[in-house]
Amino acid sequence: RKEVEQDPGPFNVPEGATVAFNCTYSNSASQSFFWYRQDCRKEPKLLMSVYSSGNEDGRFTAQLNRASQYISLLIRDSKLSDSATYLCVVNKMDSNYQLIWGAGTKLIIKP
Amino acid sequence: GAVVSQHPSWVICKSGTSVKIECRSLDFQATTMFWYRQFPKQSLMLMATSNEGSKATYEQGVEKDKFLINHASLTLSTLTVTSAHPEDSSFYICSAKSLASGRGFTGELFFGEGSRLTVL
Numbered sequence: 001r002k003e004v005e006q007d008p009g010p011f012n013v014p015e016g017a018t019v020a021f022n023c024t025y026s027n028s029a030s031q032s033f034f035w036y037r038q039d040c041r042k043e044p045k046l047l048m049s050v051y052s053s054g055n056e057d058g059r060f061t062a063q064l065n066r067a068s069q070y071i072s073l074l075i076r077d078s079k080l081s082d083s084a085t086y087l088c089v090v091n092k093m094d095s096n097y098q099l100i101w102g103a104g105t106k107l108i109i110k111p
Numbered sequence: 112g113a114v115v116s117q118h119p120s121w122v123i124c125k126s127g128t129s130v131k132i133e134c135r136s137l138d139f140q141a142t143t144m145f146w147y148r149q150f151p152k153q154s155l156m157l158m159a160t161s162n163e164g165s166k167a168t169y170e171q172g173v174e175k176d177k178f179l180i181n182h183a184s185l186t187l188s189t190l191t192v193t194s195a196h197p198e199d200s201s202f203y204i205c206s207a208k209s210l211a212s213g214r215g216f217t218g219e220l221f222f223g224e225g226s227r228l229t230v231l
Contacts, residue, residue: 008152043204043222044155087154098145099220103154 001026004090006102013078014110020074021105023088032091033064035073037084038104044087047073075107083109114138115207117223124195125231131191132226134205140185141207145220146178149202161188195230202227 006023013019025033033050048055050062050071061074071088088102114137124130134144143162147155159180161167167180179191188207192199206220 043225098157098160101155
């Protein structure tokens with residue numbers, strides 16, 4: 001089983017719609033969780049951290065379910081510019097700086 | 112925000128040659144830099160962690176004699192792919208953690224733009 005698993009997609013979504021992705025992780029002792037965004041052939045960029053109580057940043061909402069070991073990302077009122085691959089990232093329990101990356105979920109927003 | 116510059120952005124080389132990739136932190140000191148490799152449609156795979164002034168720590172399965180890492184200063188780390196072969200063709204990305212971040216890790220690693228290596 002992969003340490004961090006994501007549905008690769010692609011998710012084809014009309015502009016303005018709401019879309020959600022899930023990500024599951026295998027290590028119950030993981031402490032930190034993040035969503036990164038990666039555009040085609042570009043480096044990843046931090047989208048948002050995921051806090052235990054859930055957190056929101058504009059149109060983006062992240063939630064953590066420790067019992068089921070999954071993280072979710074919800075995008076409301078999707079824009080064409082949201083098209084990208086979204087990477088779920090979890091820290092290794094033996095290091096605060098080393099991260100385990102999911103393979104990403106590809107999102108395509110259509111006009 | 113912090114900037115990490117990676118060079119070259121793409122390189123094509125013949126099988127058997129060595130390729131050096133540089134990663135520079137432009138406006139901050141990076142005590143720790145990470146080197147990743149990403150194959151198409153796959154996740155980022157950590158290759159090694161490099162700490163300034165000490166030997167790099169390689170992940171399991173990564174050949175340290177093939178992927179030479181040098182982190183001689185707080186602003187520069189280099190990855191040299193020695194005797195490259197077609198199977199080494201990949202997207203190599205470096206990232207850095209700022210010295211100024213203190214103890215807490217926010218999750219924000221600053222990434223270079225990546226180097227796409229094609230070995231013929």
